[in-house]
Amino acid sequence: MTNSSLHIGRLLRSTTSDCVIGCRASELNLPAFGGMVRIPLAEGTQIFGLIHNIQIEDDGLIRQLITSDNVPPDVLLDNRNNRNVPVEIGVIFIGYQQDGVISHLLPPRPPLSLDEIFTCTPQEVVAFTGNGRFGYLRHILRRDDLPQAELLAAHIQQAGQIHLTHGRPDWVEAVTRELVTLLRDDYDRLMSVLSAIGDINLS
Amino acid sequence: MTNNPENTSEKSLGYVVGGSLKDSLSVRLTVPPQEVKEGSFVVIESGDWRFYGTVTDLQLGSTNPRFADEQSENRLPPEVACLLHGQTLFTNLQVLPALMQEVGPDPASPEYEQWRSQHPDDSGLQPQPVKTVPAHHALVRSARAEDVANIFGEPSQRNFVIGYTREQNLPIPLDLEKFVQRSSGIFGATGTGKSFLTRLLLAGLIEYNKAATLVFDMHNEYAYDDIASDTKEVIPGLKSKFNPRVRVVGLGAGASIRGQSPDFNLTLAESDILPEDIEMLTRELNLRETTPATLEALWHDFGRTWFSEFKKMRNGAMEEDPITGKKVPATDSVAFWANQAGVNVMAAEGLHQKLGRLFNKPYIVPNPPQDSLAEIINLLASGKHVILSFGDHETDLDYLLVTNLITRRIRDEWEKRTNAYRSHPQKNPEPRPLVVVIEEAHKLLNREMAAQTAFATIAREMRKYYVTLLIVDQRPSQIYDEVMSQLGTRVSAWLGDEADIAAVLSGLAGRDALRGMLARLQPKEEALLLGWGVSLPIVVRSRRYDQRFFEELRGASPPGRSADDAIRELFG
Numbered sequence: 001m002t003n004s005s006l007h008i009g010r011l012l013r014s015t016t017s018d019c020v021i022g023c024r025a026s027e028l029n030l031p032a033f034g035g036m037v038r039i040p041l042a043e044g045t046q047i048f049g050l051i052h053n054i055q056i057e058d059d060g061l062i063r064q065l066i067t068s069d070n071v072p073p074d075v076l077l078d079n080r081n082n083r084n085v086p087v088e089i090g091v092i093f094i095g096y097q098q099d100g101v102i103s104h105l106l107p108p109r110p111p112l113s114l115d116e117i118f119t120c121t122p123q124e125v126v127a128f129t130g131n132g133r134f135g136y137l138r139h140i141l142r143r144d145d146l147p148q149a150e151l152l153a154a155h156i157q158q159a160g161q162i163h164l165t166h167g168r169p170d171w172v173e174a175v176t177r178e179l180v181t182l183l184r185d186d187y188d189r190l191m192s193v194l195s196a197i198g199d200i201n202l203s
Numbered sequence: 204m205t206n207n208p209e210n211t212s213e214k215s216l217g218y219v220v221g222g223s224l225k226d227s228l229s230v231r232l233t234v235p236p237q238e239v240k241e242g243s244f245v246v247i248e249s250g251d252w253r254f255y256g257t258v259t260d261l262q263l264g265s266t267n268p269r270f271a272d273e274q275s276e277n278r279l280p281p282e283v284a285c286l287l288h289g290q291t292l293f294t295n296l297q298v299l300p301a302l303m304q305e306v307g308p309d310p311a312s313p314e315y316e317q318w319r320s321q322h323p324d325d326s327g328l329q330p331q332p333v334k335t336v337p338a339h340h341a342l343v344r345s346a347r348a349e350d351v352a353n354i355f356g357e358p359s360q361r362n363f364v365i366g367y368t369r370e371q372n373l374p375i376p377l378d379l380e381k382f383v384q385r386s387s388g389i390f391g392a393t394g395t396g397k398s399f400l401t402r403l404l405l406a407g408l409i410e411y412n413k414a415a416t417l418v419f420d421m422h423n424e425y426a427y428d429d430i431a432s433d434t435k436e437v438i439p440g441l442k443s444k445f446n447p448r449v450r451v452v453g454l455g456a457g458a459s460i461r462g463q464s465p466d467f468n469l470t471l472a473e474s475d476i477l478p479e480d481i482e483m484l485t486r487e488l489n490l491r492e493t494t495p496a497t498l499e500a501l502w503h504d505f506g507r508t509w510f511s512e513f514k515k516m517r518n519g520a521m522e523e524d525p526i527t528g529k530k531v532p533a534t535d536s537v538a539f540w541a542n543q544a545g546v547n548v549m550a551a552e553g554l555h556q557k558l559g560r561l562f563n564k565p566y567i568v569p570n571p572p573q574d575s576l577a578e579i580i581n582l583l584a585s586g587k588h589v590i591l592s593f594g595d596h597e598t599d600l601d602y603l604l605v606t607n608l609i610t611r612r613i614r615d616e617w618e619k620r621t622n623a624y625r626s627h628p629q630k631n632p633e634p635r636p637l638v639v640v641i642e643e644a645h646k647l648l649n650r651e652m653a654a655q656t657a658f659a660t661i662a663r664e665m666r667k668y669y670v671t672l673l674i675v676d677q678r679p680s681q682i683y684d685e686v687m688s689q690l691g692t693r694v695s696a697w698l699g700d701e702a703d704i705a706a707v708l709s710g711l712a713g714r715d716a717l718r719g720m721l722a723r724l725q726p727k728e729e730a731l732l733l734g735w736g737v738s739l740p741i742v743v744r745s746r747r748y749d750q751r752f753f754e755e756l757r758g759a760s761p762p763g764r765s766a767d768d769a770i771r772e773l774f775g
Contacts, residue, residue, distance in 0.1 A: 180290045198280045
């Protein structure tokens with residue numbers, strides 16, 4: 001995670017709860033699974049989201065190249081940098097900020113096509129995840145179609161590392177406690193989440 | 204009551220999660236279970252009300268059985284497992300609520316003024332028996348010293364400290380004024396400190412000196428100094444410590460108690476013995492069904508001298524009829540009297556033979572030098588305390604006969620005095636309350652005997668006549684349940700037998716919850732206080748009956764547990 005907010009792509013499509021971002025392959029080293037992004041809207045509002053999926057679609061040229069015996073390095077590089085089909089990044093909305101106030105509710109309206117998407121700075125991650133009582137977790141836990149345990153573990157790993165360096169070493173414990181509270185009636189899901197969290201390694 | 208309990212900095216034990224008035228309240232523990240013990244006195248803060256109760260059980264629980272079944276600490280890192288267990292595995296307390304008290308809002312809050320105007324004084328704000336339940340999530344905390352003082356009273360001569368709470372060593376007093384108003388009981392299996400508890404209470408009663416006590420000391424334990432069987436320490440005798448107030452009476456002429464001469468001796472006149480005294484001994488003397496008819500005939504023929512006359516008769520004596528020359532019963536024989544009185548000869552001779560055990564008792568004499576029974580009554584009425592030591596006469600027969608005979612006389616006397624007082628309160632003094640202490644009470648108050656002895660009557664209705672019993676027994680289940688249910692205050696050390704436990708708890712609310720507490724008391728130096736004279740059931744570490752106790756009793760130092768006591772508790 002860099003200290004500045006970096007542009008990673010533009011919006012392809014969206015709903016009130018999630019969106020898909022188009023991104024060039026050359027920018028693919030920026031976003032990470034479980035990373036937090038922000039989408040600035042007009043009038044001082046910005047949406048926060050969590051990357052839950054990164055998808056690389058094929059096209060006709062790739063299908064042809066795959067079948068050839070040998071792909072020259074310059075062709076490989078050209079195909080990756082100048083491909084016609086963008087890398088698609090799935091983002092789940094986890095809250096928004098309006099007039100400087102952070103909310104863990106869903107944004108009032110979705111972003112529009114081609115809106116720009118940026119990575120969150122450590123300060124933004126600390127401000128958002130340290131605000132309130134982890135209300136944003138319910139957006140993740142509601143989505144049965146997501147790899148919840150892995151997504152939560154990736155998010156906690158990244159955000160926990162930031163909190164550790166920003167003077168709140170107990171954040172991981174607090175978010176884990178909240179997850180236990182939310183999931184204690186669902187033994188299988190809770191154990192799966194805790195098992196993934198158990199694999200987190202903070203340095 | 205103006206002091207509001209809200210003190211958020213104080214650590215609570217947990218919060219109410221359920222329960223009912225009928226059973227008990229469930230409290231989710233938020234501290235390690237080792238910090239709370241069964242029998243603890245706890246306080247529940249619920250809005251403007253405070254509830255007082257006793258912990259009766261601790262239960263392990265889980266939000267889902269699988270969290271308890273599977274050892275997740277083997278699958279997860281320790282810190283994650285700890286977080287999981289903290290929320291999914293828990294301990295619930297069962298709290299038996301006993302009292303509730305309106306304490307009002309926080310004095311600093313705006314609502315306080317309005318509440319205070321509705322309650323201008325503290326009348327009506329005293330603790331009362333619980334009639335509702337606290338709200339969900341009401342915080343539960345351990346009782347503080349002021350709570351104990353609020354419920355049990357400040358230690359004083361009247362509020363006699365009998366022991367200390369297990370956790371905080373707070374003194375728990377017993378209101379002696381209430382204690383003597385109804386019959387009471389001290390129970391416990393053998394070797395659990397029953398006699399020490401009795402000594403403690405007797406010392407408290409004698410020091411308080413508002414009621415006379417008559418102790419039937421079957422095993423000569425209470426009057427003079429003794430040596431403890433386990434610690435070999437000297438146990439101070441009540442006579443030694445309260446010499447002017449306590450009189451020791453030895454049974455039989457020339458009796459000696461532990462090598463010391465009693466203040467005077469008790470001898471019974473033969474005319475004191477009534478037929479019902481004999482009927483009461485039916486089981487002890489193995490009397491037959493014909494006995495009442497024979498006794499009735501003896502009473503009819505001789506009146507109060509029946510015992511002497513019957514004793515003089517010769518059993519089986521025959522003489523020759525001068526006219527017929529046949530062998531016939533002698534004129535001073537039992538058979539002769541039986542024929543004259545129309546009583547079955549065999550029955551009369553059988554009774555005479557069995558009463559031989561009584562005829563030979565040295566303490567039953569035709570004409571005693573003084574009316575020692577009247578002397579005992581006068582002593583008790585004049586404010587003295589009497590310990591009747593049985594000396595060498597320690598058989599059940601001696602105990603049953605003498606205790607019943609004396610108690611019958613006392614009952615008659617106190618009834619007479621009470622009636623005189625009630626008729627003419629200006630002319631006659633109010634009778635002095637009397638506590639009759641009986642050991643091995645089941646021998647006198649079992650189902651068969653209870654109807655025949657004076658004790659059952661005292662337990663049932665003599666409260667009105669200023670006489671109550673203090674029953675000391677190790678087998679309460681053998682005592683007639685009608686008597687047990689009348690007992691006000693009950694002090695019980697450890698009991699193992701289910702029937703004994705049930706008997707001690709008979710007639711009390713929440714007995715199912717209290718059952719386990721009795722069974723799990725420490726075998727020594729712990730007692731459960733419960734019943735009418737105790738505001739709420741509580742387990743105490745009993746006070747030690749030693750030299751320090753008497754120093755505290757005399758006001759030399761406040762009640763407290765010494766370093767020696769603490770060391771003894773730690774290392775036995």
